[in-house]
Amino acid sequence: xxxxxxxxxNVAIAHGAIAAGCRFFGGYPxxxxxxxxxxxxEELPRVNGKFIQMEDEIGGIAAxxxxxIAGVKAMTATSGPGFSLKQExxxxxxxxxxxxxxxxxxxxxxxxxxxxxxxQQDVMQARWGTHGDHATIAYSPASxxxxxxxxxxxxxxxxxxxxxxxxxxxxxxxxxREKVYVPAKEEIKLVNRKKPTADPEEFMAYKADPEDNIPPxxxxxxxxxxxxxxxxxxxxxxxxxxxxxxxxxxxxxxDKVDAYRDEIVEYDTEFTEDADIIxxxxxxVARSALTAVKLAREAGMKVGYFRPVTLWPFPDKExxxxxxxxxxxxxxxxxxxxxxxxxxxxxxGKADVLPLNMVNGELFKPKxxxxxxxxxx
Amino acid sequence: MPRPEIENWLRKRFFPHIWCPGCGHGVILxxxxxxxxxxxxxxxxxxxxxGIGCSSRMPGYIDACTVHTTHGRSLAFATGIxxxxxxxxxxxVMGDGDxxxxxxxxxxxxxxxxIDITAIVMNNNIYGMTGGQASPTTPPGSKATTAPYGAxxxxxxxxxxxxxxGATYVARATIANPVMCERYIKAAIExxxxxxxxxxxxxxxxxxxxxxxxxxxxxxxxxxxxxVPVAKAKEMSEEExxxxxxxxxxxxxxxxxxxxxxxxxxxxxxxxxxHE
Numbered sequence: 210x211x212x213x214x215x216x217x218x219n220v221a222i223a224h225g226a227i228a229a230g231c232r233f234f235g236g237y238p239x240x241x242x243x244x245x246x247x248x249x250x251e252e253l254p255r256v257n258g259k260f261i262q263m264e265d266e267i268g269g270i271a272a273x274x275x276x277x278i279a280g281v282k283a284m285t286a287t288s289g290p291g292f293s294l295k296q297e298x299x300x301x302x303x304x305x306x307x308x309x310x311x312x313x314x315x316x317x318x319x320x321x322x323x324x325x326x327x328x329q330q331d332v333m334q335a336r337w338g339t340h341g342d343h344a345t346i347a348y349s350p351a352s353x354x355x356x357x358x359x360x361x362x363x364x365x366x367x368x369x370x371x372x373x374x375x376x377x378x379x380x381x382x383x384x385x386r387e388k389v390y391v392p393a394k395e396e397i398k399l400v401n402r403k404k405p406t407a408d409p410e411e412f413m414a415y416k417a418d419p420e421d422n423i424p425p426x427x428x429x430x431x432x433x434x435x436x437x438x439x440x441x442x443x444x445x446x447x448x449x450x451x452x453x454x455x456x457x458x459x460x461x462x463x464d465k466v467d468a469y470r471d472e473i474v475e476y477d478t479e480f481t482e483d484a485d486i487i488x489x490x491x492x493x494v495a496r497s498a499l500t501a502v503k504l505a506r507e508a509g510m511k512v513g514y515f516r517p518v519t520l521w522p523f524p525d526k527e528x529x530x531x532x533x534x535x536x537x538x539x540x541x542x543x544x545x546x547x548x549x550x551x552x553x554x555x556x557x558g559k560a561d562v563l564p565l566n567m568v569n570g571e572l573f574k575p576k577x578x579x580x581x582x583x584x585x586x
Numbered sequence: 587m588p589r590p591e592i593e594n595w596l597r598k599r600f601f602p603h604i605w606c607p608g609c610g611h612g613v614i615l616x617x618x619x620x621x622x623x624x625x626x627x628x629x630x631x632x633x634x635x636x637g638i639g640c641s642s643r644m645p646g647y648i649d650a651c652t653v654h655t656t657h658g659r660s661l662a663f664a665t666g667i668x669x670x671x672x673x674x675x676x677x678x679v680m681g682d683g684d685x686x687x688x689x690x691x692x693x694x695x696x697x698x699x700x701i702d703i704t705a706i707v708m709n710n711n712i713y714g715m716t717g718g719q720a721s722p723t724t725p726p727g728s729k730a731t732t733a734p735y736g737a738x739x740x741x742x743x744x745x746x747x748x749x750x751x752g753a754t755y756v757a758r759a760t761i762a763n764p765v766m767c768e769r770y771i772k773a774a775i776e777x778x779x780x781x782x783x784x785x786x787x788x789x790x791x792x793x794x795x796x797x798x799x800x801x802x803x804x805x806x807x808x809x810x811x812x813x814v815p816v817a818k819a820k821e822m823s824e825e826e827x828x829x830x831x832x833x834x835x836x837x838x839x840x841x842x843x844x845x846x847x848x849x850x851x852x853x854x855x856x857x858x859x860x861h862e
Contacts, residue, residue, distance in 0.1 A: 254858045255861065256858055271666065272665050275664060276666040279666070409630070429633055429667060429674060433630070434650055437653040
């Protein structure tokens with residue numbers, strides 16, 4: 210039976226993780242994400258899972274990757290400065306194809322910035338923060354209910370695609386309390402990584418299954434011997450300088466998400482049918498935006514609402530389709546223009562793209578967005 | 587040639603190895619494999635983790651569950667592996683830069699937690715792979731590519747660092763005594779808790795040629811001459827010990843619970859013992 214809870218976004222993420230089968234958390238305290246670690250410290254041992262507070266952010270993600278290599282679903286959570294510190298090992302998880310969920314509860318930056326205030330300044334870092342090319346799956350929840358549901362989904366995606374999945378939350382969402390319906394255990398669909406069936410003597414750890422282009426993964430202790438490395442490697446998992454092997458691996462890292470782009474991409478729309486102006490926003494900002502759109506509709510304006518739920522891959526085709534009909538696309542963001550670059554790329558000049566930027570530690574009020582919409586109408 | 591049961595632990599598909607002819611690290615690889623065989627370990631249940639550097643390429647050559655991580659971070663990965671599955675035997679091999687420079691924080695905290703991992707520090711006093719830069723264990727006065735006029739930094743004593751941070755088994759040997767290397771590695775693997783075995787290795791390519799130890803034999807002769815057993819060192823003055831390498835077992839503390847055992851108590855307290 211489903212239960213109703215009154216949770217903060219951070220608490221919902223932690224409970225979502227437990228429901229998704231997460232049994233390991235490695236982390237380090239940082240505002241405004243610490244509640245995730247605190248709830249995991251309490252809940253994980255109750256389900257025979259493990260929590261460890263590491264010596265730093267780098268150790269937190271490293272321990273989580275280690276646990277995942279040992280076959281356990283694992284997570285780490287952080288905020289801006291910690292997200293920067295985690296980038297190197299995040300890259301290792303992409304390269305070595307280790308399932309992992311990383312939460313960034315965004316605060317103001319750069320540097321120590323605004324530890325207790327909202328921003329959306331890490332969304333490009335989510336895509337390009339670690340060096341080297343790789344495909345990114347990053348979610349942006351906009352309600353506490355969604356914090357729970359997206360966390361379950363993030364684990365499923367990490368397991369399915371054998372790579373890190375990011376949850377880009379924000380300070381307002383992390384600390385805001387809302388009613389959450391927690392589904393019954395049997396209602397939650399779980400995905401577990403595909404295990405190899407090969408003879409251990411013949412096991413090639415990075416030989417992709419032709420069915421989905423993703424190699425099955427053995428946990429350490431499962432009876433298989435294999436090598437994990439951050440070096441570019443061949444199908445045996447051994448470092449290589451062979452140009453064909455390098456090209457094959459590098460391309461597969463991109464392809465495994467690109468090929469399933471349409472399945473991964475998620476978004477939410479309201480009032481877009483006849484819209485002349487579309488407001489594209491994500492995270493907490495989308496809450497203000499939806500109210501602004503409704504107020505604009507009440508005032509007789511043809512304004513629509515579009516919210517990318519996956520920031521990466523970005524719903525570009527879907528936004529382009531809207532731009533066929535709409536004249537203007539308004540993009541409010543709590544940064545100096547990051548996802549707006551993706552919106553511009555998506556619309557191919559078919560509509561005017563108008564950024565609305567604010568970096569003052571606060572969230573847009575609906576009237577801020579409404580006023581901008583009226584000005585540009 | 588290694589015995590067949592030792593050779594069975596090698597991933598020959600991965601050969602030739604990257605180490606220079608005469609590199610000291612091969613002695614340590616052989617000693618580690620002898621110790622693992624002597625302890626009766628199974629390849630499928632043995633994890634060898636490493637960071638970055640010449641020493642850290644070792645796991646690739648071992649036919650076990652091996653993980654070559656990022657520079658200095660291997661102990662943090664190893665901690666996650668061991669805590670997630672305490673039944674695994676976890677060995678972490680690292681170089682002096684990995685252990686005492688970029689990974690210094692992970693090293694002292696792994697010592698503090700007393701997690702049941704064996705750390706083997708292959709100390710050759712130099713960054714070999716990147717071209718002979720000075721490390722935190724480069725002896726003062728030694729030439730390095732980043733210390734062309736001689737190193738001025740006071741070096742770390744890795745064993746003293748480990749003892750101070752709480753490791754419960756700490757020993758040092760040199761590659762000039764492979765039997766001692768094997769004995770200490772075996773004792774470390776069998777020890778419950780965090781163990782550190784520092785093995786003073788040699789790099790004639792990057793350290794030796796700039797410091798009057800151009801050949802592997804020069805280095806072995808130096809290590810033999812410089813080694814002082816721990817019992818004898820206790821009777822020597824600081825001046826007499828200058829430039830010497832104290833070898834032996836420094837610390838062996840039995841009965842202190844390791845981190846994974848303590849966490850089992852947390853699970854018990856939380857009532858999670860029988861949860862699926």
